[in-house]
Structures are given as structure tokens and as C-alpha cells.
Amino acid sequence: MNKEEIIKKIRVRVTPIGNGTAIDHIEPGKGLRIVEILGLNSGNAASIALNTESRKMKEKRKDLILMENRFLTEEELNKIRLIAKNATVNTIKNFKIEKKESLDLPEKVQGILKCINPACITNHEEIKTKFSIKNNPVQAKCFYCETAMNKEEIRKHIK
Amino acid sequence: MDSKKSLKKTNFSLTDVVSIYDFSREDIIYVLERAKEIESMSAAEKSKLLENKIVASMFFEPSTRTRLSFETAIQALGAKVIGFAEAGVTSAKKGETFSDTIKVMSNYADLLVMRHPLSGTARLAAEKSNKPILNGGDGPNQHPTQTLLDLYTIKKYVGEIDGLKIGFAGDLKYGRTVHSLATALTHFNATQYYISPQSLKMPKHLTDEIKEKCKVYETEELEKYIPELDVLYMTRIQKERFPDELEYAKVKDAYVLEKSMLKNAKKTMKVMHPLPRVNEISTDVDETEHAIYFQQTASGIPVREALLDILSKVKK
Numbered sequence: 001m002n003k004e005e006i007i008k009k010i011r012v013r014v015t016p017i018g019n020g021t022a023i024d025h026i027e028p029g030k031g032l033r034i035v036e037i038l039g040l041n042s043g044n045a046a047s048i049a050l051n052t053e054s055r056k057m058k059e060k061r062k063d064l065i066l067m068e069n070r071f072l073t074e075e076e077l078n079k080i081r082l083i084a085k086n087a088t089v090n091t092i093k094n095f096k097i098e099k100k101e102s103l104d105l106p107e108k109v110q111g112i113l114k115c116i117n118p119a120c121i122t123n124h125e126e127i128k129t130k131f132s133i134k135n136n137p138v139q140a141k142c143f144y145c146e147t148a149m150n151k152e153e154i155r156k157h158i159k
Numbered sequence: 160m161d162s163k164k165s166l167k168k169t170n171f172s173l174t175d176v177v178s179i180y181d182f183s184r185e186d187i188i189y190v191l192e193r194a195k196e197i198e199s200m201s202a203a204e205k206s207k208l209l210e211n212k213i214v215a216s217m218f219f220e221p222s223t224r225t226r227l228s229f230e231t232a233i234q235a236l237g238a239k240v241i242g243f244a245e246a247g248v249t250s251a252k253k254g255e256t257f258s259d260t261i262k263v264m265s266n267y268a269d270l271l272v273m274r275h276p277l278s279g280t281a282r283l284a285a286e287k288s289n290k291p292i293l294n295g296g297d298g299p300n301q302h303p304t305q306t307l308l309d310l311y312t313i314k315k316y317v318g319e320i321d322g323l324k325i326g327f328a329g330d331l332k333y334g335r336t337v338h339s340l341a342t343a344l345t346h347f348n349a350t351q352y353y354i355s356p357q358s359l360k361m362p363k364h365l366t367d368e369i370k371e372k373c374k375v376y377e378t379e380e381l382e383k384y385i386p387e388l389d390v391l392y393m394t395r396i397q398k399e400r401f402p403d404e405l406e407y408a409k410v411k412d413a414y415v416l417e418k419s420m421l422k423n424a425k426k427t428m429k430v431m432h433p434l435p436r437v438n439e440i441s442t443d444v445d446e447t448e449h450a451i452y453f454q455q456t457a458s459g460i461p462v463r464e465a466l467l468d469i470l471s472k473v474k475k
Contacts, residue, residue: 119298121279125256144279145300146178148364 014047014066021072022090023065023080025056030084030155031063037079037158044068077101078109079158085138105133113140113149114157120145174473175285175292176466179303179339184346191311194458194465202235208468209238215268216242217260218295219251219275224456225295225304229272232463238471241268261287270470273297291470293463299335304466305433306339308458309392315458316429316451317389320344326352326384329394329414329439331361336433337394338365345372352384353377356410359400381414386423391416391449393432393439418443431455 026034028051040046045068054062063084072080072089080087081103091099111128122129122144130143138151149157170189173181197205214233218226226244233240243249251260257280264271265288273284274295281294281301296302313320325344327337331353341351342365351373353361360366360377369375378384385391396414401407415438416430432440432452444450 115279117278119276119278121257121275121277121283124277125258125283127258127283142279144282145277145298146180147278 013049013052014064015045016095017066017068017092018095020044020066020068020070020092022067022092024062024088024090025054026063026065026084026087028057028059028061028063031065033083033155033158034063034065034080037083038065038067038070038072038076040065040067040070044070046070075112077103078106079112081106082109082113082133082140082154082158105135105138108132109140112159113154114159115142115145115147116149116153116157117142117145117147120147171469174470174475175281175294176303176470177281177285177292177294177297178301179306179343180301182303182343182346187307187310187343187346190307190462190465190469191314193469194307194311194461195315197464197468198461205235205464206237208464209233209236209471212238212269212471213267214238214240214467215264215271215273216240217264217271217273218242218244219246219249219257219273219280221245222274222296225274225459228459229293229295229463232460232467233272235460236464236467238269238467242272258283258287264288265290270467272467289475291473291475293466293470302335302339304459304463305336306343307466308462309336309340309431309433309455310343311462312431312451312455312458313390313429316454317427320347320349323347323349323389324352324387325349325390325392326354326388327361327392327394328354328381328416330359330396330400331355331394332359333397333400334394337361337392340392341365341369345369348373350374351376352388354381354384354414355379356396356413358406358410359396379413381416382420385420385428386425388424388428391424391428391430393430393436395435395437395439415439415441416444417441418447421447421449424449 031048031050047066049064051061052064085105087103089101090097110130113129113131115122115129120142131140133140139148140154141148170185172186216230230240261284270291271288272293272295276298278298278300281292281297285292294301294303331337356379366375393416396411398407428449429451430449434452434456
């Protein structure tokens with residue numbers, strides 16, 4: 001299947017948007033977690049394509065989310081970075097891509113992860129959590145108790 | 160004299176002592192040298208170092224040994240000590256947050272020594288307090304003064320830390336003391352030998368990190384590397400770490416150090432242990448020149464004195 005054919009097929013699956021955000025190239029299987037975190041089950045219209053064709057992705061598959069009139073905050077972008085690094089976020093205005101951003105892992109995140117360690121002070125007092133993030137393998141280390149979480153644990157502990 | 164003073168000051172980069180992972184090689188050396196200087200001072204000289212200072216000793220969980228060692232050090236340096244030995248007597252019982260308790264105590268004291276059952280409390284205290292924090296143990300996480308006193312003991316009784324050949328034996332999986340010391344020794348190019356049963360091996364992520372900087376050997380046999388070692392660091396194998404009694408029974412006697420096992424050890428090889436020991440070092444080792452575990456405990460005083468002295472001069 002060539003590029004045009006793939007785009008055509010995806011257009012049948014999802015409704016194009018005039019204004020909003022398209023999160024593309026999501027690692028297959030991670031789309032639903034992003035939907036859940038962004039709380040897309042209420043409010044504006046959104047279309048989701050799971051496990052759809054992709055030439056770019058190494059799995060030859062990807063998840064895709066299109067959100068009508070919905071734009072992402074820096075905090076939400078960081079959450080997506082932790083779930084699906086290498087996803088692409090397109091900001092769409094008047095049916096045109098106004099901004100295209102390839103996501104990369106953040107070096108630090110604040111307030112968006114819960115520490116896995118039940119004996120960490122952040123699970124006992126109202127404190128904004130802080131984690132430093134390392135790549136290869138992906139790891140998040142709690143600034144307070146120094147406990148490290150792996151990729152899967154990170155995904156499960158996004159607030 | 161002033162230039163010497165300012166030069167020395169730049170050699171210690173921290174404003175709080177929270178985690179051994181914050182320490183650079185220079186920071187460690189600075190503390191060990193200051194501990195040596197203080198140890199050689201007369202009681203009268205020492206008692207002037209923290210004169211007119213007030214140190215808060217906040218033990219949110221009981222720990223007689225660490226607390227008394229800190230309070231001895233505080234008194235010896237001439238400071239006054241305020242505080243508590245258990246959380247039950249504090250406002251924590253009334254529901255006050257840890258952060259608030261720290262802020263309040265920071266108004267009373269010049270320096271705060273603390274121990275708490277929850278991990279991360281020392282780092283949080285360092286953030287909330289405008290006075291230096293000295294961590295005496297935050298749950299199972301960090302106990303940096305133990306590592307520094309271990310290093311001081313090595314320096315004092317073995318001589319050189321650089322290029323040290325050290326064996327860690329026993330429970331290497333859960334032992335915080337071992338993890339911290341092994342990591343600190345990466346600043347000193349130490350060759351490390353991990354001696355433990357399969358089920359209590361050093362965590363892989365830690366071994367991998369240490370291997371990037373030091374040579375590491377792993378074995379299940381206690382005696383195998385003894386002739387090569389400068390230091391053998393013994394730890395207790397705790398029964399509660401095993402899923403069943405049978406597993407425990409299989410290994411418990413394999414990691415008991417006896418005098419006869421030391422016959423091929425270097426004459427200068429030293430045996431260390433963070434104490435309390437149960438039976439992992441047979442008492443006949445005590446009388447040999449290898450045993451320094453009681454001197455090791457005594458190192459706690461000069462090292463804690465040095466840290467109190469250094470932190471009392473820090474501006475946050």
C-alpha cells in the first residue's frame with residue numbers, strides 16, 4: 001500500500017478536523033491510555049484509530065487520535081511523552097497544520113506521576129511529585145525517595 | 160589562613176546531607192579529612208566548634224544507637240540539643256504534616272538532624288527548611304552517615320580507599336548499607352566482590368551501574384576471594400527475607416565467617432560489619448587483628464561531628 005492509499009484508508013476511519021489536535025504515530029496499543037488520561041470520553045468530538053496502517057512506524061502499525069477544538073497543555077504533552085515517546089502532535093487551525101511537534105522524553109516531570117513506593121512521603125502528604133527521566137531503558141526516578149520506575153510502571157502511575 | 164579556609168570551603172558542595180548519591184569524590188574526602196582533624200582535637204578545642212548553636216535532633220522513629228551517636232557528637236561540639244526520640248510526642252500525632260513540623264523546627268534550631276520511617280522525608284525537609292538538614296535515615300532509603308563512617312573506618316584502618324579490593328557478603332539484595340557503600344566506592348576505583356546466595360544477589364541495575372566504573376566479581380562462595388581482599392564487609396542474612404524456612408536453612412550457615420576461614424587472608428585484611436550481628440561472624444574472629452567492627456561503630460562519632468561542623472557553616 002502506498003502513502004496515498006494509507007491516508008485515504010485512515011480518512012475513512014476517522015473524521016478529519018478543522019480545528020483541534022491530531023496525535024499521530026502513537027505506538028500501537030498506547031492510544032487508549034492517552035484517551036483515558038486526556039479524559040476524551042466527554043466534551044468535544046474525537047475520533048480514534050487503533051492499530052491502523054503506518055509506513056513510518058517500525059511496527060507498521062500506529063494509533064491515532066483526532067480531537068475537535070481541543071488543544072493540549074504542557075502538562076498533557078508531558079503525560080503523552082511518557083506514554084508514547086516519538087508520537088507527533090499536530091495543532092490544526094482552519095484545516096491546516098499550524099504546528100507539528102515530534103515528542104521526545106522529558107528530562108524532568110512534576111506533578112504528573114505518582115510514586116510507586118508506598119512508603120514514599122509523596123504518598124502520605126500533599127506534595128507535588130518530581131521525577132527525573134532517563135532513556136535506554138526508560139526510567140523515572142523519584143526526587144524524594146529515589147525509587148526508580150520502569151516503562152510499564154511509569155504508564156500505570158500517570159495521574 | 161583565610162585562603163586555606165576558603166579553599167577548603169569550596170571542596171564541600173552540599174548545603175544538606177540527604178543522600179550519599181549527592182556526594183562527589185571531593186565532598187567525601189573533605190568530610191573524612193575534617194573527621195580526622197576533629198578526632199585529633201582536645202575536648203576543649205572541640206567544644207568550641209558549635210558553641211552557642213542549637214541543633215534539633217528529630218527522631219520520628221526510635222533508633223537508640225544512631226540518635227545517641229548524634230547527640231554525643233552535638234554535645235561534644237558544644238552545641239545545645241533540642242528534639243524528640245519518637246514521633247508520638249510531637250504534633251504529628253495531632254495531624255500536623257511533616258513539612259509543617261520541619262518549618263517550625265527550622266525557626267528554633269541552627270541545624271536539623273532527622274530520622275523518619277518514610278522514604279524521601281530528608282529530601283523534602285531539605286526543601287522546606289532554611290537550615291541545613293542532616294539525614295540520620297529516611298526509611299529504607301538513605302543513611303549517608305553510615306556510609307561515611309564506613310569509609311572513614313577504611314581510611315583509618317586500611318589506609319587507602321583508592322584501588323581498594325572489597326568483598327561484600329551476605330544479604331546484598333536488601334542491604335541499604337551495602338548499596339550505598341558500593342556506590343560511594345565507585346569514586347575510588349575499588350574492585351568489588353559480591354558474595355551472596357542467588358536469592359540475595361546485588362540488584363542487577365546497581366551491579367550494572369557499578370560495573371561501568373569498577374571491576375565487579377560475583378560468587379556464592381564466601382571463602383573464594385578472601386585471599387585477595389583488603390576488606391570483607393559482612394552483613395546479616397535475615398530469616399524474614401526468605402519465602403520459606405527451607406530456603407533459609409540452605410544458606411544460613413554458608414555465610415558465617417569463622418576464624419579458620421581467614422588463614423589465607425592478607426595479614427592486613429579487615430573485617431567490617433554495620434552491627435548488630437547475630438551469628439554471621441563467629442566470636443573467635445573478634446580476637447583477630449582482622450576484626451574492626453567495633454572500631455567501625457566508634458567512627459560514627461568523628462564523622463557525625465565533622466558533618467555537624469561542616470553543615471553549621473553552610474548558608475542556605
